[in-house]
Amino acid sequence: MVLLSMAMLAAAASGVAAQTDDGDSSQSPDAGFDPSEGLGPATLGPDASLGPELGTQWTADAVVYPNLGSQLSAVAVAFDENDPNSSLSGEAMRSSVGGEPLLLTIQTDGASDGVVDFLARNGVSTANVVGDYLEAYVPPDLLAPLAGETGVERVREMPEPFRDRGLVKSAGVAKHAAVIWHRNGFTGEGVKVGVIDTSTTATAKDGFTGLRALQGTELPLSVTGRCYADAGRPTSNLANCDAVGGDRHGTMVAETLMDMAPDAELYVSNPITWADLHSAVVWMHGQGVQVIVYSVSWSWHGAADSTSPYNPSPLNTAKWAADNGIVWVNSAGNYGRMAWFGPFADADDDGYHEWTSGTDPAEAQSFYFRAGAYMYIALRWDDTWGGSTKDLDLEVRYSATRGGTQSVVGSSADPQSGGATHYPSEGARLRVLSGGDGYYSFYVKKKTASTAPSWLQVLILTDDVPHLPHYTSGGSVASPGDSSHAGVLAVGAASYSNTQVIRNYSSRGPTPDNRTKPDIVGVDCTQTVRRSFCGTSQSAPHVGGLAALVIDRNPTFTPQQVADYLKTNAAERGTTGADNTWGHGFALLPSAGLNLDDGCAVALTGAGSVQGTWGSDCLSERRSGRHARFYTFSLDSSASVRIDLESTEDAYMYLRRGLDQRSGGYLVLNDDGGDGRNSRIARSLAAGDYTIEATTFASGRSGDFTLTVAGIPDQSPVQATPEVSVTPGSGVTEGGDTSFTVTASPAPSAALSVAVTVSATGD
Incomplete structure (x- = not known):
């Protein structure tokens, strides 16, 4: 039997008064607030459709990979079904290793060597091997192949021992180049940001389940909410956003946003109807919110030019927000197929x-x-x-x-x-x-x-089929991401492990009136406290966080100026100029005008030993609560390099590609590879730039250490021999004085002695 109902049904909740009140559910959080501001007669549209959380829609009933367990199996299925990288060969898959891998424990049937070799072929260095037990950081797109490898009996994620603030940090912070802005003091301080989600039903009181448990850790201690007990009944009680057993979508969006702008002030709301949505936005505007992230998609409810006949429609609400000084950042949708x-x-x-x-x-x-x-x-x-x-x-x-x-x-x-x-x-x-x-x-x-x-x-x-039998990727951006307002950004999704690859589910343009969509692209499938989080629902808060940082640095910018700044500085992808897959490109913050040296990174002068001290002035961005120092070097050709980190503390070490790379993917890590609890990395390295992170295994440990590096050439810059030129003054007469201009190119690094001999023939 099938139930079919028509679209454009009124979303007004008849019979709502029969629901039981709790707390202050009948009270508006601000006396005198007019929810009808900016509206004509209320006209309501269809129920909302929350974009699917790709990677989390499978349940324990269908564990495709039993040796991974239900949670890791769900992640593996998400990559199998929705990530273009999942079908790559082993050689190609190596290029995608990085970002935020999962720390896993792997139990084998005793054939550990074969599993170690498999991981190595796919770019993963095993951290520890003890008999039939392995530990390794494994990227999510390698989970399914690992499950099928001979000898793998059981794979589980290792729990983190410390739950301090920032414990689970999105890989997007590094991928979008926000780290340098953070180091320069642009962290969103003084900027108010809003996350608007939606309850799963009119009375579910969810959308932000788990939010209160994260206050003071992953989320700010103070969070201000407009939470709906039912349609048209907002409250200031966060419990009405955070129902036990409810949907966590908004919480994960908020986690991602706060990773990008960690010192911003957070406001949340879970409106039910279109009028509730508009009311929530007007309320946030009254609170001084400057950025709203809305990772929700609705079916089209207006013309191709994004005008809508419904007064409080999401399209009109997004426009109202941008007209009134709020940058509106929307998921483009997961409807590419x-x-x-x-x-x-x-x-x-x-x-x-x-x-x-x-x-x-x-x-x-x-x-x-x-x-x-x-x-x-x-x-x-x-x-x-x-x-x-x-x-x-x-x-x-x-x-x-x-x-x-x-x-x-x-x-x-x-x-x-x-x-x-x-x-x-x-x-x-x-x-x-x-x-x-x-x-x-x-x-x-x-x-x-x-x-x-x-x-x-x-x-x-729908969540119930992977794609239409007959589809066109173009024209798949939902509303209000298809808005034509210059202060509204529709955000597509790219693979966090390879930001050159667009997700196949990421919605694409053009709009029917031939406007380019999406506007920009961010990463998805990075980690939150509970799980990795996929879809444009996560790429949007990454870009929303960037918008908050831009406002922090440029507080007079209008929404259009913020959007233009992000689009202008985006990294080119796809065809030259804006296109309907990448928009203006992959979102990146520029480093121009920023101080790139905070004293925590030192360029090595060559092979030998350096002494260092761990202190609270320099922290690891990979391991929360750990002090760290960073050392860089370059190789003109391949070389066998050995690095030893020795201390009375339990040492821990990462080696990454690139100069001053403090987060994200790594080439290799080591805990106790040296004597005792010291760390050692020894391997052949290709020509290129590298960063060593010297840190500790335990949180909050200070003390002295020695870093010894062998196998790298002298790193001192070669000073070119200056070419000296002398230019005499003019108008020289016998018995008179003259001057000479002496220049050297390139400029010498120290004082240079120059002797000038003058001779001439008189009359």
Whole structure:
């Protein structure tokens, strides 16, 4: 049996008053607040659809990789199904190692050498081997291959021993070059940021489950909330955002945002309806919020130019925010394979749109659904929003078997006959009930007497199928990410382990009026306290945090200036200039005008030993609460290098590629490779730049250490011999004085003695 309901249903909660109040749920958090500010008569649209948390939608019922356990198996499946890197060969996969790997314990059947070799072939250095037990940092995209490796019996994530603030830091901090800004004091201090999510149901009181438990650690001690007990009933009680057992989506968004802007002030809200959303935004504006991150997607509810007939629609609310000084950062959506955009086609003139061309064009988009499956189908096309006369309908059919006789089980057939509220859109909400397993197909049909539109656009909101049978990546950006406002940013998603690779699910442009989308791209699938977090829902707060840092450094910037700054400084990706996959590129903060030297990093002068002291002035960015020092060197050619870190403290050491690289991926780490509890790294290195992080195993330890490096050449700069030139003055007469100008190029590093001999022939 299938339940099909029409789109554009009013979201007003009838019968809400019957719900039980708790706390101050009937009170607005600020007396005298007018939630209708900026609005005409309330017109509500369809229910929200939260973008799927790719990587977290699988449950313990379907553990694909039993030796990984349910949680790690879910992460592995996410990469298998949704990450283009997951199908790479072992050679190619090595290039993706880095970012924030997972510290794993691996138990074998005794054949540990083979597992160690497998990890090494894929760029992973095993940290420790004790009989049949291994420890290693493994990137998430290697989980599935590891599970299938001969000899691997059990893999689990090792719990962190310390839970201090910043314990789980997003890899995006380093990937987006925010680290240098942090070191220069731009941490978002004085900037107010907002995260708006949505409850899973009208009375769920969630969206930020787990938030209060993270206050004072991963999140600020003080968090201000506008939390909804029900539609239209905001409270200041964070419990109404943080229901036990509820959805954590907003909490993970907030974690990511605060990693990027750690000293910003945090405001949260979980509105239920469109009017609630607008009310929450007006409230945040009144609190002085300057950046809002909204990792939520809605079906289209306006024209191609992003105008909307619904007063408090997300499109209009995003525009209102940007018009009133708030940078609006939105997820572009995870619909890169869940949309179709193109011209209406009907070669056989039977009224049904054809998704493909050729001798046997497909008129159906078909899926197999089991009981419990849910799908929202959104359709819009080229016509006026108000007075639409081009009439298309959605039709849903069912068959119990593949290729069996189909019966129509539902349709969406709103009138488009020129009425003032006749809009060129249809939508169907499909939920499969018990006993309704089978094959479902939807069709787009043109009314016989109607004129065909020049284009149509379909978007599927569901977690229950991986992609449309017939899709176009373009035209897949949902609302309000498709806003045309210059202060609204739609953020696509790139692989954190390889920022040159766009996620296949990342929504793409253009919009039907040929605007470029997304605007910019950020990383996803980095770690939060509970799990890695994938989708444009995480790339958006990475960019939102950058926006807060830009405001910290440039407090007079308008939303458009902040957006332009981020787009101008983005790293070029894809085709030259803005494109519909990467927008303006991968978000990066520039280092120009910043002090890159904080005294914690020292350039080695060559092989030998240096003495150092650990103190609270220099901290590890990889291991929370650990003091650290950093040493850099360069190789003109490959060399065998040995590095020893010795101290009375338990030493720990990383080696990374690049100069002054203090976070993110590493080439190798070592704990007790030297004598006693000392660390040692010995390996052949290719030509290039390197950074050594000398730190401690335990948190908060201070003391002296000795770092000894062998195998690297003299690092002293070679001073070119200056070329000296002497220019005499003019107008010299016998018996008179003159002057000479002496220059040297390049300028000598120390005083240079120059003798000038003058001779001339008199008359």
